[in-house]
């Protein structure tokens with residue numbers, strides 16, 4: 001596995017303009033520390049339902065520690081990609097490498113008015129591509145059992161997803177094999 005570096009420079013080569021399979025144009029790039037206030041604004045624009053689905057609790061405001069943790073990354077063991085439409089941040093997708101494994105936990109959130117535009121599905125592919133470059137083989141995630149949209153993003157992807165349900169939470173796991181055929 002490649003070596004992680006806490007001083008990895010900003011990976012500008014991950015920036016790209018993408019059209020989702022459903023036709024929405026987004027600019028995707030890794031988050032930066034300078035995005036802190038935009039992340040706070042984005043979070044506060046979400047409905048309580050979306051926030052609950054993302055954090056499994058009412059969480060109307062991000063703490064300063066969370067903002068720092070979510071924006072100051074090494075772009076290797078910890079990466080967040082944001083999607084922008086114009087100047088507006090409309091989505092965040094992140095992975096966190098689980099220490100001592102080749103697995104990473106992933107999480108997604110998309111602005112309500114742009115949900116069902118294929119943004120999370122697009123970000124999943126880009127996140128998996130970046131993660132493979134960091135030696136990660138497997139993504140894991142937890143979603144509320146009623147979160148049909150999040151489960152749909154995973155099961156609708158080209159990856160072979162396994163699921164287990166416990167106490168209303170679905171644990172998801174899949175190899176991010178680059179050779180998995182697009183269905």
Ligand SMILES: CC(C)(COP(=O)(O)OP(=O)(O)OC[C@H]1O[C@@H](n2cnc3c(N)ncnc32)[C@H](O)[C@@H]1OP(=O)(O)O)[C@@H](O)C(=O)NCCC(=O)NCCS
Pocket residue numbers: 021022049050051053054106107108109110111114115116117118119120121122141142143147148149150151152153156
């Ligand atoms: C879950 C969430 C991130 C999904 O984001 P999204 O950008 O709307 O997801 P997508 O548009 O890629 O996919 C959503 C739906 O579109 C479908 N879809 C995606 N790409 C498609 C395509 N090319 N053709 C047809 N349908 C497609 C997905 O299967 C899914 O369908 P479903 O809702 O009928 O099951 C979003 O709903 C959200 O932010 N929820 C709140 C936060 C949250 O729940 N986070 C999860 C914690 S990890």
